Amino acid sequence: MKFNELDAKDKDFLRYIGGELVELKDGFAELAFEVKNHHKQHLNVVHGGAIATLADHCGWYAVISQLDKGYTSVTIELKINYLKPAIGKRLIAKAEVVNRTKRTAFTTIKMYSKNTLVAFATATYSIVDEERLKNRIDHVKQ
Numbered sequence: 001m002k003f004n005e006l007d008a009k010d011k012d013f014l015r016y017i018g019g020e021l022v023e024l025k026d027g028f029a030e031l032a033f034e035v036k037n038h039h040k041q042h043l044n045v046v047h048g049g050a051i052a053t054l055a056d057h058c059g060w061y062a063v064i065s066q067l068d069k070g071y072t073s074v075t076i077e078l079k080i081n082y083l084k085p086a087i088g089k090r091l092i093a094k095a096e097v098v099n100r101t102k103r104t105a106f107t108t109i110k111m112y113s114k115n116t117l118v119a120f121a122t123a124t125y126s127i128v129d130e131e132r133l134k135n136r137i138d139h140v141k142q
Helices: 008-016 048-064 130-141
Strands: 019-025 028-034 070-082 090-100 104-111 117-129
Touching: 008 019, 019 048, 028 048, 048 070, 048 090, 048 104, 048 117, 070 090, 070 130, 090 117
Parallel strands: none
Antiparallel strands: 019 028, 028 090, 070 117, 090 104, 104 117
């Protein structure tokens, strides 16, 4: 799947967090953002929530790169280990699908700042029929 094939709403979220898709290929994604003040916490380093958000979204891209049209994925579990403070001007996430079944995908995500590994995450995603999921969401909204 190529970035221009993604739904505009998916692109909107990535842009909202200041992210960019650097690379997308079968089972791999790289995302990054230039660190802005709103990404930082009180000690002037990148906030853990911003790191987790980029990690989760990067893992999602890696998964959807392997899916057929009409299917999507949603996060069912995310675990992140913060290894060092992210103090650089750019945060980079690299995700790889390690295992995929018909219904789930397991990814690893490495987060870098100034060429230093600052966080390591694993995430599991549910693979779902997009139309069926939309119908379930619409039903819940009623």
